Amino acid sequence: MSKLQTILYPQKGDRKNIFFSGKGGVGKTSMACITAVETAQKGYKTLLMTTDPAAHIGSVLDKSVTDEITKIEGMDNLYAVQIDQKKATEEYKENVLKDAEKKFDTSTVMAMREELDSPCTEEMAAFQKFIEFASMEDFEVIVFDTAPTGHTLRMLELPMDWSKQIQLKAGISMGISEEDQKQKAKFDKVIDMMKDEKATTFSFVMYPEKTPIVEAHRASKELETLDIRTQLVVANLIIPEEQTISSFFKNRRDMQLKYVEEIGETFKDAELLKVPMFEDEIKGLDMLKEISKIIFDGGLKNE
The missing domain is CATH 3.40.50.300 (P-loop containing nucleotide triphosphate hydrolases)
Structure with a gap:
């Protein structure tokens, strides 16, 4: 088996995750779609997904793609999903605040609400959706259009999880909840999966x-x-x-x-x-x- 086949197709019943990254306009979405079609044609049940709000996998496939996993008509083994950034962020905020309202007074919840109005929240919300799909066992191949950046991944390797950071910023001191610990364990599992070259x-x-090469190399080194x-x-x-x-x-x-x-x-x-x-x-x-x-x-x- 060639090296290209090894990095594209699952081995011995394992699952393969394929991430496409790069600066805007270089053809990530097209390559993700081509690769997903390739693995589906080879008989692997494949999910094509994007976390990029500007992505156009539906246009490239010439099929409707929503924020629910959809079977692509006219192609065996191919499914697609596009994460709705706005919806994911609102759901994420709602869950964090609903949990906070059970534990804290009104002024603390208000402080947390302010902390959640930041670009970092959007990034974490998208990544949480990504974790949800990446944790699924339904597919043999998952092709990701627009991979998480080193910056996003680094945030998850901090000693405290995201929920704990919000609590600290809001001036609260308490332990990480059982739900937070479960979420952190999911994060860690997916990060470990991304480090496993056989799986990812x-x-x-x-x-x-020149410029795309320099930028890609810098991101690769990170x-x-x-x-x-x-x-x-x-x-x-x-x-x-x-x-x-x-x-x-x-x-x-x-x-x-x-x-x-x-x-x-x-x-x-x-x-x-x-x-x-x-x-x-x-x-x-x-x-x-x-x-x-x-x-x-x-x-x-x-x-």
């Missing part, structure tokens, strides 16, 4: 230019401090050789190939997947199936 493939998507290794890098939007019919496109392709080489050298321990630029917008299951054949079964010619 962490990948970065970039187009072959994840390494959490013992999460990058196993796959995707060099996306490479101009096909047959399209270099003018000096402009030939020069652009030559530049891209130099950067593809740099990607390989920068991420020397990761598998490098080269993905061509396509003439049409990537949309619909038929096109995704065709592209998955090109990328995973054939790929670009050796440069």
Whole structure:
């Protein structure tokens, strides 16, 4: 079995989690959709999910995707879900405050309400939803469009959990509740799963230019401090050789190939997947199936 197959498909009845990360606009969503179609075609029950409010997995699949897990019609083994950031945040706040109202006086609850009106709360709410799906045993492959950042993961490794921090900021001193401990145990389990290279493939998507390479490498190094290794890098939007019919496109392709080489050298321990630029917008299951054949079964010619 090739290294690419090992990092894409579950081994010996295990589950595989595949995370796609990278800066905006590099093609994370398309790659997540292509990969989910690929694993579903290979017979693995696959869940495609996103925590990115700007993601458009429904548009790429050309199917309706909601915040409930939905079977994708026209494709065996494929399911999708898009986390509703606003809804997740409201649910998270409501649960925290409902719990607080049982324990504290009105002024303390008001202080906690203020603490919850911060961007960190949104991040934690999205991650809690992510934990919920990541803890499910229903699927053989889960493909995540937009992985949690090192910053988000680092917050979960702090000595005290999130609920305890809110209590401290509100000027309260008391032990962590049993429910908080259960939630923390779930967090820890998922973090451990992400560190397990057999269970999880962490990948970065970039187009072959300097800035995306630098940003991906920086993020990759941050994840390494959490013992999460990058196993796959995707060099996306490479101009096909047959399209270099003018000096402009030939020069652009030559530049891209130099950067593809740099990607390989920068991420020397990761598998490098080269993905061509396509003439049409990537949309619909038929096109995704065709592209998955090109990328995973054939790929670009050796440069």
